[in-house]
Amino acid sequence: MIKRLLKNKAVKRVLAAVLCLCLVVGIAVAGINAYMVSYVDEYILTMDEVGDYDFDCVMIMGAGIWGTEPSPMLQERLDFGIEVYFTGCTDRILMTGDHAREEYDEVNIMKDCAIEAGVPADNVFMDHAGLSTYESMYRARDVFQVEKMVIVTQKYHLYRSIYDARKLGIEAYGVAADEMKYGFHNNMREWLARTKDFFYCIAQPEPTYLGEAIPISASGALTDDKERV
Numbered sequence: 001m002i003k004r005l006l007k008n009k010a011v012k013r014v015l016a017a018v019l020c021l022c023l024v025v026g027i028a029v030a031g032i033n034a035y036m037v038s039y040v041d042e043y044i045l046t047m048d049e050v051g052d053y054d055f056d057c058v059m060i061m062g063a064g065i066w067g068t069e070p071s072p073m074l075q076e077r078l079d080f081g082i083e084v085y086f087t088g089c090t091d092r093i094l095m096t097g098d099h100a101r102e103e104y105d106e107v108n109i110m111k112d113c114a115i116e117a118g119v120p121a122d123n124v125f126m127d128h129a130g131l132s133t134y135e136s137m138y139r140a141r142d143v144f145q146v147e148k149m150v151i152v153t154q155k156y157h158l159y160r161s162i163y164d165a166r167k168l169g170i171e172a173y174g175v176a177a178d179e180m181k182y183g184f185h186n187n188m189r190e191w192l193a194r195t196k197d198f199f200y201c202i203a204q205p206e207p208t209y210l211g212e213a214i215p216i217s218a219s220g221a222l223t224d225d226k227e228r229v
Contacts, residue, residue, distance in 0.1 A: 032198045033191050040162045043173045045150070047080075050175055051087035056146045057216050058084045061153040061161060062097020062106040062130060070109055073154065078110060080177035081152035082117045092123055092216050094144060096130030108226065115228075125216060126223040133157070133193070134200045135207035137165040137172075144216045146170055152177055156187055160194045167201035 045053070060081035063074035070078060085093055093114055097106030107126035114124045125144060130136035140146040148171040151161045155176035165172035214222050 029191060029195050032195050036163050036194050036198065037159050040159045040166075040174075043162050043166070044155070044158060045173050045175055047083065047087070047175060050084055050089050050150060050173070053089050053150065053173065055090040055148050055150050055173075057092035057094045057125070057144075057149050058090050059094045059096055059136070059140060059146075059149050059151045060110060061133070061136065061151065061157065062095070062110065063153070065104070065106050065109050068109060070113060074106070074110070075113075077152055077154070077177045078113045080175060082114055082119065084150060084152055084175050085114075085119060089150065092125065092220075093119060094125045094127060094140065094146070094149070094216065096127035096136040096140070098131055099126075099128035100131060111220075121228055122219045122221055125214070125220040126225075128223070128225065129207065129209040129211075131208055133161055134164050134197050137161070137168050137170065138204075138207045139210065140165070141168050141170055142210060142213070144214055146216050149173075150175060154178055154186075156190050160190065160197055163194075164197050164201060168204070 058081055060077050063077055064071040065074065069075075081093065084090075095107045095110040095114070097110060099105045099107050107128055107130070111121070111124045111126055115121050127136060127139055127144070129139060140149065149165070151158065151165065151172055151174040153161055153174070153176075155178050158174040158176050162172045162174045
């Protein structure tokens with residue numbers, strides 16, 4: 001049956017067309033990824049370098065929670081992000097993550113960690129609707145009115161984060177939170193996500209939620225949705 005199908009000229013043409021399409025898509029994805037990495041490379045700073053800059057805020061990207069605790073990936077981002085804060089390059093932290101459901105709340109857990117580390121509560125802002133990397137950057141610009149920031153996340157994710165922010169008009173830099181090792185799955189998923197965001201940054205659709213402006217120069221208490229002791 002399969003041999004007969006392969007001898008059919010029409011089937012051969014379809015298979016050839018599919019293979020050509022796959023090749024074109026593969027080349028496009030590889031090209032977009034290479035471009036994004038090369039575009040961003042110069043904006044990645046070391047911990048020693050970041051203290052020489054002056055930022056509106058350090059943005060720490062959400063990365064999942066385990067019950068009421070940060071996931072190991074998120075904890076790594078928090079550790080590095082709080083260290084960046086204490087270099088003196090900024091006096092504001094913007095925690096951005098998923099709080100679309102009452103029972104799933106990344107950003108309050110992130111803020112609690114920063115406060116426990118000695119960051120004043122008023123200096124920690126929460127973006128409750130940072131549902132994707134692109135949306136976090138769009139909201140940083142339009143809701144929190146950020147003009148210049150340093151982003152903290154794992155390096156494989158940092159390229160897309162800085163790229164999105166800069167293409168949306170924010171002067172963005174980054175520090176990589178990379179103590180743990182991340183495998184093929186993370187990088188493969190990121191290749192596809194970079195390709196998606198490349199086109200998002202061209203079309204610039206509005207995020208799922210916007211809302212009123214909360215300037216990063218104000219008090220982080222404006223983003224609180226619960227009482228803090």
